[in-house]
Amino acid sequence: MLPLILLVDDEEEILNFLERILNSRYTILKATNGKEALNILEAEAVQLVVSDVMMPEMDGFELCRTIKSTLDHSHVPVILLTAKNTIQAKVEGLELGADAYIEKPFSKEHLLAQISSLLKNRNMVREFFAISPLVHIKTMAHTRSDEKFLSTLHNTIMKNIDDPDLDVEKLAKIMTMSRITLYRKIKALSDLSPIELINISRLKRAAELLAGGEHRIYEVSDMVGFSSQSNFARNFQKQFNMTPTEYMNSRQQEQQR
Missing domain, CATH: 3.40.50.2300 (Response regulator)
Structure with a gap:
């Protein structure tokens, strides 16, 4: 279109x-x-x-x-x-x-x-936001109003990130917005549906945890709301073009330089 x-x-x-x-x-x-x-x-x-x-x-x-x-x-x-x-x-x-x-x-x-x-x-x-593991959602803001909205949206997702059933209905209710208004705003700012944005937010949080090196992959998978480690690994590789293990290794190599 x-x-x-x-x-x-x-x-x-x-x-x-x-x-x-x-x-x-x-x-x-x-x-x-x-x-x-x-x-x-x-x-x-x-x-x-x-x-x-x-x-x-x-x-x-x-x-x-x-x-x-x-x-x-x-x-x-x-x-x-x-x-x-x-x-x-x-x-x-x-x-x-x-x-x-x-x-x-x-x-x-x-x-x-x-x-x-x-x-x-x-x-x-x-x-750039979608494919970069550690880029914050607020990079998509073009106005103060957008920045405030994205900050609230990010914090809301993070507080409920271990809930595997988090969807647009729950998100809209928590943010006291209509489902349609929330959908349109997220789509306009990110070109993603709310479910896609929630999924990417889970993966970005996982990238932060993996980069920290304090948790095993299966622990991170559970912490960010994925039903299984294999499902998490598939989603991670599809989004960032590398497996969780490859990502952890690359971060460790960067820190050793």
């Missing part, structure tokens, strides 16, 4: 122009002001917003501020388009959390490159 992008501008001609530029690479949704855009964000899993600044009802600055301060949407990159070319306007947009600020008139190539770069960088961060 193509990434879903929301375009926001009160001028229909500009919306149509932006759609023509982008619709070969992205799925496009359109809104004519900030309030309409927020309603779309509530209903759709938007991956990036391109918004004008000067609009009725709710302008681009207020839209950006609301997106970046709302847990459900704070992970969504925002590109602001504006005819205001003053330093003050740029600073205001960036202070509100905008990921990029593009002056009008702009080149098609510049906009395409900016969108591609933001989405690509997010994907690289997600992939």
Whole structure:
């Protein structure tokens, strides 16, 4: 599926122009002001917003501020388009959390490159987190709101990591969130389902314990909630491309250098 992008501008001609530029690479949704855009964000899993600044009802600055301060949407990159070319306007947009600020008139190539770069960088961060045994979940945060959410999520999983039945229902209940909201937030930030993220969190905690060298593999397997050592070993190798034993040996060799 193509990434879903929301375009926001009160001028229909500009919306149509932006759609023509982008619709070969992205799925496009359109809104004519900030309030309409927020309603779309509530209903759709938007991956990036391109918004004008000067609009009725709710302008681009207020839209950006609301997106970046709302847990459900704070992970969504925002590109602001504006005819205001003053330093003050740029600073205001960036202070509100905008990921990029593009002056009008702009080149098609510049906009395409900016969108591609933001989405690509997010994907690289997600992939690096997933394949790196000791990289913390907070590396995927792009806002303070995201960092707070990921920290709470990590701590909740760690407190219940020895429970082999920990799933999205239990996790949502402990975090006092709806299952759907939790699923959408985790998926948007990590591109993983909650079950996949719980499993990776188990394996990352196992990597920490194995690196410490104080526990045997079967003990670590039990401590992080796996039903059997063989199941744990298979999952570990699939995720990190090495067996638990190979990982322990590599860590020991690094410490001896």
